[in-house]
Amino acid sequence: MQIQIDQISKRYSKKACALHEVSLNIGPGLCGLIGRNGAGKTTLMRIIAGIMEATAGTVYFDGQTMKSSAMRKHLQEKIGYLPQDFGFYPNLTVKETMDYIALLHGLSGKKKRTRIQDSLEKVHLNKQADKKVRELSGGMKRRLGIAQAIIHEPEILIVDEPTTGVDPEERISIRNLLTEYAGQRIVILSTHIIEDIAQSCQQVAVLDQGKLKYQGDIGSMIRAVSGVVWECSLPLTADYKNMLHEYTLVSNHYMEDGIRLRVLGEKAPITGSVQAAPTAEDAYIWMIGGLAK
Template sequence: MSTTTLTTGTAPVRVSGLTVRHRRTTALDAVDLDFGTGVHGLLGPNGAGKTSLIRVLATVARPTSGRVELFGGDLGNARERRAARRQLGYLPQDFGYYPGFTVREFVAYVAWLKEIPAAETGAAVERAVERVGLGDRIDAKLKTLSGGMVRRVGIAQAVVNSPRLLLLDEPTAGLDPEQRVEFRSLLRELGEESTVVVSTHLVEDVAAACTGVTLIERGTIAYRGTPASLAALGRDGDEADGNAIERGYTTALRVHRGTEAGR
């Protein structure tokens, strides 16, 4: 299946031959990928390998084999891995937090972990919290917040260091429709200067916010292109089967599965 080149110049993120195994299960199978500046959506069925890819890029999991480069540094090198972490923002599906902390205290704690200078921490924390629409709750304890608000705090901690690479795993879980619209706007803003990789099940988020889309199926790359090119695959389908990009997603999976079965 033809795809679209998604990077311009030197890619901040590049993986080659990336394989991740969990006991007898292969989560990623010799994957080659690169991500440039912009917002890149990761789509795929449950268990496809999206979270495994995000975790490796976030340096919280090691690959079984292959090479991962962030900003030109090899994550196999401990010093370069630590340097890369200072430039990362990461929101896992389930992030740990201290319920007795206020929003300000928690985001400041993460800023400290990311080695933001003390003189810059206060302004960085307030800026991050404002960006997710929680400025009026900055001194509220996390245990008093709704699930959607806690999720927004998770996004705030991910962006507090103005990361060059932002990794988000199902970031809109728990957000209401209005908050999701605001979040998409934030993603587009961040993607103007940074590399943002978003794992999601919601193709409408990809259509609205992403400049590129990568579809993963059973640990392999099933499709790479733009939201428009993916939608084009489903343009002539039955509207009863969803919108064009949803139909394109289904078509891309079907074609990939047929190709794999024919090998």
């Protein structure tokens, strides 16, 4: 399966343009959609999932579109979606929740039981099957959200910020299970945590203020900013914030003999600055035009 996003724009009102002519190709594997709050990630995911109409542009799934209702139904069966704020019934157990979702997908009998078991195994929740949803941790709820999204074995899985607010161990676990699910399928994951993308995604798309700033692999994204990352040292008393107002400060470490800074900029910030090897975080910050002021 290949998803081709062609010139997608979304306007919520005259003033609020959430997406501006976004074009993007997504193939099998894990694709990370990254951008700061309000960049347009949720809007784009909802449009791909077919639960929101674009104002302009088309999404093609192997050349097919959701323009007719029959085609929409057909394509939506190939898609699993986990929204950011998935609402569970707290008093249902994990198994009852899955049972309910399975019914919505028209599953019954042995097939339903097998799919529920398989999905819970994939997200490592089979031991919690009889626990009530309200007793689950935040990370477990996210994993249950993923289980409900994959119960119909979709070719495309779309998950909106699955790692936000969970502890580091859960983040790694969620990343790993999404990678395992991907295989030859497409998994699109949105995040504002660059590490999630750098550690697991073959493809990355950077959105900023509704515009696509980058699409490609993470290695090329990092290479694209070589030459703009600088390290320099200043005396402890230096007013470095004023000296570097044309630069983006990535980090500042106070050492015994001075302040060690890492900054992004076209030119060396001060005499004695040395170029540093860029990281995924440097590349992302540079591509979105620096940190929010």
